[in-house]
Amino acid sequence: MTNSTPPQLDVIAVGAHPDDVEIACGGTLAKLVDAGHRVGIIDLTDGEPTPLSPGPDMRLAEAQAAAEVLGVQLRRTLDLPNRRLFDTFEARVKLAVEFRRYRPRLVIGLGDRTPMASPDHWQAMQITDAAVFYSRLTKWDDQFDHLPPHTIARQIYCTLGQPLSGVPVPSGQLLVDISDTLARKEAAIRCYATQFPPEKHILFDRIDSSARYLGRTAGVEAAELLVSPRPVVTMDLMKALFE
Ligand SMILES: [Zn+2]
Numbered sequence: 141m142t143n144s145t146p147p148q149l150d151v152i153a154v155g156a157h158p159d160d161v162e163i164a165c166g167g168t169l170a171k172l173v174d175a176g177h178r179v180g181i182i183d184l185t186d187g188e189p190t191p192l193s194p195g196p197d198m199r200l201a202e203a204q205a206a207a208e209v210l211g212v213q214l215r216r217t218l219d220l221p222n223r224r225l226f227d228t229f230e231a232r233v234k235l236a237v238e239f240r241r242y243r244p245r246l247v248i249g250l251g252d253r254t255p256m257a258s259p260d261h262w263q264a265m266q267i268t269d270a271a272v273f274y275s276r277l278t279k280w281d282d283q284f285d286h287l288p289p290h291t292i293a294r295q296i297y298c299t300l301g302q303p304l305s306g307v308p309v310p311s312g313q314l315l316v317d318i319s320d321t322l323a324r325k326e327a328a329i330r331c332y333a334t335q336f337p338p339e340k341h342i343l344f345d346r347i348d349s350s351a352r353y354l355g356r357t358a359g360v361e362a363a364e365l366l367v368s369p370r371p372v373v374t375m376d377l378m379k380a381l382f383e
Contacts, residue, residue, distance in 0.1 A: 145241075149214060150177040152244040153298070154235065154271075156225055156264035157187035158203035158217070159332045163347065165248055165298035166210060166325035167318030168364050173211040174321070180214035181207060182238055184231070184264055185222040193334040206331040209324060214242070223258070227266035233283055235271035240287035247272050251297020251367055261300055269295075297367040312368030315354055319361035322351055 151172055155161040161169065161181055172179050183203065188196045200217065207215040218234050225231070239247065249268035254261045274284075276291040296314070318325065326344060329336065336343055351362040374380035 147178070147213075149180045149242040149244045151246045151248065152180045152182055152239065152242060153248040154182045154184065154264065154268045155250060156184050156258065156260040157190075157222065158183045158199055159187070159206070159329060159335055160250060160261065160264075160300060161248070161298070162206050162210070162325065162328045162332075163343075164250065164300045165316075165364050165366065166206075166328045167321040167351065167362070168248075168298070168316045168366065169212060170210045170321035170324045170328075171316065171318060179210075179212045180216070180242055180244070181210075181212055182235065183215070183217045184220045184235065184267065185225055185260065186217050186219075187222050189222065190335070192337060198334055199332075202332045202334065206328040209328040209331060223260065225260040225263045225267075227263050227270065231263075231267045232270040232274055235267055236274035237284045237287060239271055239275035239292060240284050240290045243290045244292060246294045246296065247292050248296050248298050248366070250300060252299050254300055257300075265297070295369060297369070299365055299367070312370060312372040314366045314368060314372060315358045315360075315363040316366060317355070317358075317360040317362075318351060318364050319355065322348070322362040325351075 153161040153165060153169055160183070169179055169181070186196050187199050193199055203215060203217065216238065220231055220234065247268065250261050250265045252261070272292050272295050276289050278289050281288060326347065329344070329347070351364065354365055355362040
């Protein structure tokens with residue numbers, strides 16, 4: 141490790157556009173921060189061009205404001221192209237370089253198609269899957285700015301769009317209790333004022349209802365759905381069931 145190696149992050153959440161991870165798992169990220177974990181967000185694109193936005197600078201300022209609301213330690217925007225995001229070798233390497241640099245234990249990635257909305261989300265899922273794999277490959281450091289391999293211990297999917305349909309095979313569904321961070325999640329999303337003007341405020345009702353419905357199914361006030369590609373193991377059954 142060189143002196144320029146940045147501090148390790150516990151968790152990195154990856155979205156296609158600024159606002160994706162806030163919508164999909166903002167409450168979970170705020171909760172992880174509150175528990176003392178070091179959390180980063182990587183947006184694969186700057187989300188530009190897009191309707192309703194005056195330009196990239198404003199989008200970047202909104203993303204930074206949202207990151208501050210959530211309290212995350214790092215937010216980075218990669219220079220991959222919005223609307224033309226594809227699962228290419230170059231995109232996989234770009235993200236894997238960030239994983240090797242920040243060495244997260246857990247990666248949270250987008251986990252579903254979003255029919256009738258941006259196809260970038262589905263591409264982001266494939267890029268993230270591949271970058272998690274690339275991050276640990278040996279004998280290939282020259283592809284990754286000569287950063288050494290890093291094995292990511294766990295990967296989890298978060299869900300955009302309809303939270304109760306279209307998720308990957310539910311091998312390990314997890315509900316995170318976000319009762320105490322739902323308001324912060326919504327405040328972070330409201331930082332994207334250009335993306336969600338008053339005529340789009342129905343989104344907040346949808347997010348609020350989904351979180352409360354999911355929460356009620358588990359006996360808490362509000363929740364977010366995450367999906368593990370592998371069954372989730374608990375080391376402590378009583379802790380898992382009662383805390
Ligand atoms: Zn998006």
